[in-house]
Amino acid sequence: MERRKPKHVRVGDDLLIGGGAPIVVQTMCNTHTSDVQASLGQCRRLAAAGAQMIRLTVPGLQDVPALKEIHRSLREEGCKVPLVADIHFSSDTAIECAKVVEKVRINPGNFHPDHETARRKFAEFLRVCKEHGTAVRVGLNHGSLGKYITELYGNTPFAMAKAAMEWLDMCVEEDFFNVVVSLKASNTVVMVQAYRELVKMMQESGNVFPLHVGVTEAGNGDAGRIKSCVGIASLLREGIGDTIRVSLTEDPEKEIPVAAYLAKYFSTETIAERNPLLDAAIEWGPRLLDREIDEIPESAGLGEYLRDEIMQAARRRFYRPEYIACPGCGRTMYRLEDTFEEVKRRTLHLKGMVIAVMGCIVNGPGEMADADWGYVGEGGGRVSIYHRGEPVLRHVPDSEAIDKLLELIEAA
Ligand code: SF4
Helix, strand or coil: CCCCCCCCEEECCCEEECCCCCCEEEEECCCCCCCHHHHHHHHHHHHHHCCCEEEEECCCHHHHHHHHHHHHHHHHCCCCCCEEEECCCCHHHHHHHHCCCCEEEECHHHCCCCHHHHHHHHHHHHHHHHHHCCEEEEEEECCCCCHHHHHHHCCCHHHHHHHHHHHHHHHHHCCCCCEEEEEEECCHHHHHHHHHHHHHHHHHHCCCCCEEECECCECCHHHHHHHHHHHHHHHHCCCCCCEECCCCCCCHHHHHHHHHHHHHHCCCCCCCCCCHHHHHHHHHHHHHHCCCCCCCCHHHCCCHHHHHHHHHHCCCCCCCCEEEECCCCCCCCCCHHHHHHHHHHHHCCCCCCEEEEECCCCCHHHHCCCCCEEEEEEECCEEEEEECCEEEEEEEEHHHHHHHHHHHHHHC
């Protein structure tokens, strides 16, 4: 397999993405960015664990001074890992962050409900990035596409790629090429198809930008690792992917060994210590997902549990509920990891049902596009419960929310 060689993107002084550079491993803090000491501590641990880029959420302009302080302190300590600001909705915040950190992740479509206004704000943002040498990620997720695009193409992988192309074409018009693009979904089949569509479209346009690849809201434990490996490896094995994140609903330090393993597996580096679970997911998952095989052969020597998990991650057979859980970030409104474990424990019998546990009301509802039921933190100890994309109960105290969710599922 030969890696595609898109244009390279420079992040800070030393890090290159694409253009034949090795796959870059990245992760994201789950601290509140405004808590400078907690965020700094986590950045130090992530850098020590091997993160090559670290993302922090910046909910609004009020959080930019904290980001500045974190960035300044890390540089003073000699830590050079580039920081990425994660922005939703506020173009003003994106513009201010572009003056502070090495890279900014945005979904330009949510800069403004009016599409033409969003385009104008995106152009303004790109000019600031150009002036400051800041890299950009255009990050679109399944479920957060604008109405204008879903009306034309449905909520499909093709629509995701089309939406990304519009923003990439704008980058070209603005003569801005320091841009990486991602099209994540929690459904591995949707995610793989979306990236493949996008690669085709970029090749036809003559401008191939580097790709950030990941399965979003993959959950935790073995299932989260297997799902991430199946989705990411399906693309890396055909040379698609220049930087990766394995999103787990766990401490972000635990994401790095999995992502580093994937990066090594698809490089010329020798892997000193093999981990059988990841190898099995990487080897069999993509072949199942692409329907090259229908079953994992007995000769593979995998136990029933691992075979079932890989089949489910590749969406070929469902033997338990399908869980969607965000990794959590500075917007998370409650104890996400514990809640997710409890929801799993109490719903394990609901084979085939899609259940989402999301950290915040800002992005959670949009990003659990495939879920039958959703548990979404509102903040202030309250939770909203969603059924097929619609809120059915709001402001439930979190001490009662799992019981209420179970009652609603049983009554449905
Ligand atoms: S859904 Fe989760 S990861 Fe996404 S912004 Fe909200 S808390 Fe953060």
